[in-house]
Each structure stands twice: as structure tokens, then as C-alpha cells.
Amino acid sequence: xxxxxRGVIVSHSGLAQALASAVSTITGVAGALVPVSNEGCDNxxxxxxxxxxxxxxxxxxxxxxxxxxxxxxxxRYAKQHADIAVVTGVNLAMLLDFVFHREITPxxxxxxxxxxxxxxxxxxxx
Amino acid sequence: xxxxxxxxxxRLIHGQVVVGWGQPLDCTFIVLVDDEVRDSDWEQDLxxxxxxxxxxxxxxxxxxxxxxxxxxxxxxxVGIVLVPDIDTATALVGQSDRVKxxxxxGIHHRTGRTERLRFVYLSEDERAKLRQLxxxxxxxxxxxxxxxxxxxxxxxx
Numbered sequence: 001x002x003x004x005x006r007g008v009i010v011s012h013s014g015l016a017q018a019l020a021s022a023v024s025t026i027t028g029v030a031g032a033l034v035p036v037s038n039e040g041c042d043n044x045x046x047x048x049x050x051x052x053x054x055x056x057x058x059x060x061x062x063x064x065x066x067x068x069x070x071x072x073x074x075x076r077y078a079k080q081h082a083d084i085a086v087v088t089g090v091n092l093a094m095l096l097d098f099v100f101h102r103e104i105t106p107x108x109x110x111x112x113x114x115x116x117x118x119x120x121x122x123x124x125x126x
Numbered sequence: 127x128x129x130x131x132x133x134x135x136x137r138l139i140h141g142q143v144v145v146g147w148g149q150p151l152d153c154t155f156i157v158l159v160d161d162e163v164r165d166s167d168w169e170q171d172l173x174x175x176x177x178x179x180x181x182x183x184x185x186x187x188x189x190x191x192x193x194x195x196x197x198x199x200x201x202x203x204v205g206i207v208l209v210p211d212i213d214t215a216t217a218l219v220g221q222s223d224r225v226k227x228x229x230x231x232g233i234h235h236r237t238g239r240t241e242r243l244r245f246v247y248l249s250e251d252e253r254a255k256l257r258q259l260x261x262x263x264x265x266x267x268x269x270x271x272x273x274x275x276x277x278x279x280x281x282x283x
Contacts, residue, residue, distance in 0.1 A: 012141060042136040042234040067176035069140035075172055 004102035005109055007033045008053045009090055010074050011064040014039075023095045032099040033062075038069050046073045058083035060098070060109045062090035085110035093120030128201045129157075129224075133208050134215050135231040138163070139173045139183070142231065146271040147206060148181065155182040155205040157198060159191040159214060188214060192221035199224060212252045219259055228259060230268040230282075242282040245270045253283040 009016035016035035024030050034053040038046050046069060050061070054077075061074040066088040078084040085106035087094070094117030101112060130151045135143060138158055147153065156177065163169045164187045174183055186194065191207070198205055207225075209215045211233070219225050232245050239247035246268050248256070260266050260279050267276035 038137075040234055042232075042236070043138075045234060045236075065141065067139075067141075067144065067178075069137040072139075072172045072176055075175070079168070 003057060004032070005098075005104065005106060006054065006057050006059040007062060007095065007098050007102075007109075008036055008050065008059055009033055009062045009064075009095070010036045010038070010050070010070045011090070012038055012068070012070065015064055019090065019092060019095060022092055023099060026092075026096060027099055029099045032102060033095060038073075041069075043069065043073055043076075046070075047077060050074065050077045054081070054084065058106050060084075060106050060113065061086045062095065062098075062113065063088045064090055087113045087117075089114075089117060091117045091120060093117055128204050129195070129199050129207055130204050131206045131229055132215075132225050132227060133206060133229040133231045134210070134212060134233060135208055136210050136233055138208055138210055139176045142271055143206065143208065144177055144181070150272050151206070152204050153206050154180060154203045155184060155198075155201070157184045157186055157191060157205060157207045159186050159188060159207060159209045159218060161187045161214075164190070188217045189221060191218060195222050195224040212255045216255050216259060219262060219264060225264055227265045227267075229276075230256070230266065231270055243268055243277060246282055248283060256283045 009019050016037055020033040020035040023033055036049045036053045063071050063074050063086060065071060071088060074086045078086050083106055087110040094113040097116035098113055131147055158173060164185050170185050177183060215228060230246055233247055235247045238249045242248050256266055256279060266279040268282050269276040
């Protein structure tokens, strides 16, 4: 691949911005993740925000919930553009893994994100 | 009455509807009234992804909804009727006298609209159409989530 994958976090309210900020603070990697909030958007406006965030390069959309306007608009966008993958249930663990593994296809990145994010969910001993 | 909410929301099925309203109302069916979505299989698949399995989604055109409102109101389950915009709400009220209350839940910014509430932006034409609905006897209020105050029409349009 010619350039690293772009990650776009799509969330309600300020969650996407907070996650992107946390990843940058922890890893020191800047610019790998672009936050998009659905705040104040109808479906067309959120589609415009996604278009601006993705640009012209392959990308993976990290969506907060497996339903709702963030997901429906992300899937709508992915159906209309090549080289876009969508994964839901975004968490910090999957984003931390992603920023160090961006030389893969969007589909591979989505599978990897689901794996890394799922492994981070544990019930710990008291 | 088993239609607990008639709502205008330009995002249609999303978190505020499914979780914010759906859970306290114990809603188990949502009627999405939109002629365009009614004719698009993949748009329907998209909206089905946004709801838990115990909630049925019914896709209807305006005319289908008007014809079936009496049956839905007689349904033992609790339902929500969603329309995407004021024009669709006006069309539905024009074809059915069943809509007595209308919740303006989300109309977002576009060119030509001005902010009336944090979650309601209206053009002059849309304001007039809401007032026309009220003149027909529909109780129009704005309220994004159940815990918020229902804002009377006079305060935002």
C-alpha cells in the first residue's frame, strides 16, 4: 500500500475526540486518527463530515455503537466508496493496536481491530 | 393507544429513539414512514441494524401508514411512528386524522434554516407548516429525550 491507512472514529458527542486524544497521548502518534462527531448533524451533514475526514485514501471507520446514526451513515458511506471498512464497538485498545498496524488493507484492519478490541474486554479478579 | 410517540426526526432510527425513548416506553415496534426508504431494500437493511432484535421495524409509505394507523393504534404492543421531516408529517396528517400529538425530536441545520432550539432548526416555510399542523388540532411540541421539558410550539415556531 502506498500510504498508511487512515482511521476515522465516528461517535456520539465528544467521544471520538476524546479517544483520538487519548491515543495520541499514549503513543505519541499524531494524525493517524480523525475524530468525527454526529453532534448537530442530520444524515446528509454527517455524510459530509465523513467525506472530509476520509479524504481520498483507504480508511477504516471505527464506530461507537452497532446501531444508530453513526453506524448507518458509516455503512452508507462505505457502500458508496471503495477501500472503506467499518468496525463497531470502538475502544481504546483497538485504536492503540491500529496506529501501529496501518500498512494493511481496510478489511484486514477491521478484522484486527475487532480482535484487539474484543481481547481487551475482561472480567478481572477482585 | 399503542402508538406512544409520533416523532419528526431527520436521523430517523438512532440512539435517542431506540434507547432514549424506546426503553422507557417499552417500545417493541417502530414504524418508519418515508417513501424513499420504503423503496430501498438496502436502506431498510441499514436501519434494521440499528435496533435490538426484540424491536420490529415496519417500513411504510405515507399512504400505507395512513391506512394502517388504526391497526397500529390497536396493537397490544407499544410503538413509535417516525417521519423524517415536516413535509412528511404534514402529508400524514393530511391523509389521517389519527395524529393528535407530534413530537419534534430533531431537525438539524441546513442552509435556509435558523436555530430555534439546540436540536431544532427551521426555515420560515417549515415554521408556517408546523403552525398549520397546530391549527388543525395537532399538539406540536419539541423534545429530544423523555427527560427534557416538552417545549410548546409557540416557544420555537
